[in-house]
Amino acid sequence: MRRGEGVAGLGEALRLSFTGPDRIARAAETWRRIAAAARVDDPVRTSGSGLIAFGAFTFADDSAFENVLIVPRTIIGRRDGVSWVTEVSVDGDETPAPELAATPLGSEFRLSLQPGAVSPERYLELVADAVSRIRSGGLRKVVLARDLVGHLPEGGDLRRVLVDLALGYPDTWTFAIDGHIGSSPETLVRVNHGKVTARVLAGSIARGADAEADHAAALRLATSTKDLDEHRYAVQSVLDALGPHARSGISASEIPFALKLPNLWHLATNIEGALSDGSSALDLAAALHPTAAVAGTPTAKALEVIRELEPLDRGRYGGPVGWVDAAGDGKWAVSLRSAEIDATGGIRAFAGGGILAASEPEVELAETKLKFRPIVEAFG
Numbered sequence: 001m002r003r004g005e006g007v008a009g010l011g012e013a014l015r016l017s018f019t020g021p022d023r024i025a026r027a028a029e030t031w032r033r034i035a036a037a038a039r040v041d042d043p044v045r046t047s048g049s050g051l052i053a054f055g056a057f058t059f060a061d062d063s064a065f066e067n068v069l070i071v072p073r074t075i076i077g078r079r080d081g082v083s084w085v086t087e088v089s090v091d092g093d094e095t096p097a098p099e100l101a102a103t104p105l106g107s108e109f110r111l112s113l114q115p116g117a118v119s120p121e122r123y124l125e126l127v128a129d130a131v132s133r134i135r136s137g138g139l140r141k142v143v144l145a146r147d148l149v150g151h152l153p154e155g156g157d158l159r160r161v162l163v164d165l166a167l168g169y170p171d172t173w174t175f176a177i178d179g180h181i182g183s184s185p186e187t188l189v190r191v192n193h194g195k196v197t198a199r200v201l202a203g204s205i206a207r208g209a210d211a212e213a214d215h216a217a218a219l220r221l222a223t224s225t226k227d228l229d230e231h232r233y234a235v236q237s238v239l240d241a242l243g244p245h246a247r248s249g250i251s252a253s254e255i256p257f258a259l260k261l262p263n264l265w266h267l268a269t270n271i272e273g274a275l276s277d278g279s280s281a282l283d284l285a286a287a288l289h290p291t292a293a294v295a296g297t298p299t300a301k302a303l304e305v306i307r308e309l310e311p312l313d314r315g316r317y318g319g320p321v322g323w324v325d326a327a328g329d330g331k332w333a334v335s336l337r338s339a340e341i342d343a344t345g346g347i348r349a350f351a352g353g354g355i356l357a358a359s360e361p362e363v364e365l366a367e368t369k370l371k372f373r374p375i376v377e378a379f380g
């Protein structure tokens with residue numbers, strides 16, 4: 001959901017699970033075959049109507065978390081003032097679709113998330129370690145994350161958390177897929193009728209306390225060499241991944257703009273191009289993941305350092321979350337400002353930041369605190 005529009009699913013007509021380094025590419029291939037075999041009646045014909053699959057994919061190739069594509073039994077959508085309901089059934093399945101009845105929200109709850117596998121003190125050490133590795137060569141940027149943990153109260157209704165996220169951060173993508181929830185400001189990729197777009201974020205600064213301080217903060221971000229470098233790497237990684245799929249080129253503005261969120265300013269670049277090879281949104285998510293906004297530069301070296309330094313399974317944090325339709329159109333966000341909720345109600349939230357040679361551990365720690373804010377406040 002974003003700005004009150006989006007898609008939601010009820011029940012599962014189909015659930016597909018993938019593992020290994022080529023998990024997203026195989027999901028894209030499997031979805032192409034399913035979509036080709038499906039009979040779709042879609043008089044609405046808008047982005048998200050008709051047959052769609054929701055998905056969430058892990059950051060790491062060897063994560064213990066599940067990579068899923070889920071086709072709901074019932075899909076409810078709203079876009080540009082038009083609302084629709086799509087029902088999906090698998091041939092031979094006679095079970096009735098779930099009832100479309102609103103159930104009241106569970107009682108209010110508040111919980112506080114506590115340091116998890118990477119405490120704030122440990123994070124300071126990790127950042128210092130990463131900085132010295134960068135200074136000794138071979139690595140320019142690495143994104144390091146830390147976690148907060150908690151437990152949902154008995155019967156805790158996650159929709160309360162989602163409503164808080166959606167209302168508090170209306171310009172971001174609020175999602176909940178297979179126990180993975182969050183509100184991401186970063187569009188990994190969007191495909192709409194042959195047009196591909198993305199929004200790259202990297203480089204952050206806290207919002208100022210008043211209008212003047214806020215303006216000064218945005219200016220400081222827009223002129224910070226460290227943040228501009230960090231951002232440039234992230235944009236380049238997206239251009240490199242999308243280039244082969246758009247023969248007439250991909251365009252990106254030369255100078256990033258400052259994107260205002262309730263908790264942060266980010267450096268942002270919008271990217272667009274015309275698809276030339278019929279790739280689906282999920283094919284492109286496979287080509288893009290992991291971008292330098294969640295891994296680093298160069299990618300292979302950054303992943304090696306993350307694996308070595310971060311004592312964490314990021315789960316689907318940092319991975320693609322979104323949906324793809326039968327024609328291959330779709331929207332995928334980079335899962336940021338997000339948390340994993342397990343079957344017993346265990347919560348693990350994640351936040352990280354891009355570390356460069358000029359990074360200061362205390363500043364990076366403060367940035368992760370700001371990035372945790374949406375999730376911490378939604379649960380609190």
Ligand SMILES: C=C(O[C@H]1C=CC=C(C(=O)O)[C@@H]1O)C(=O)O
Pocket residue numbers: 143145186201202203204266292293294336337350351352353354371
């Ligand atoms: C890795 C995260 O943010 C990324 C996206 C935007 C800005 C970032 C930064 O300034 O470091 C990160 O690359 C996170 O929110 O956990």
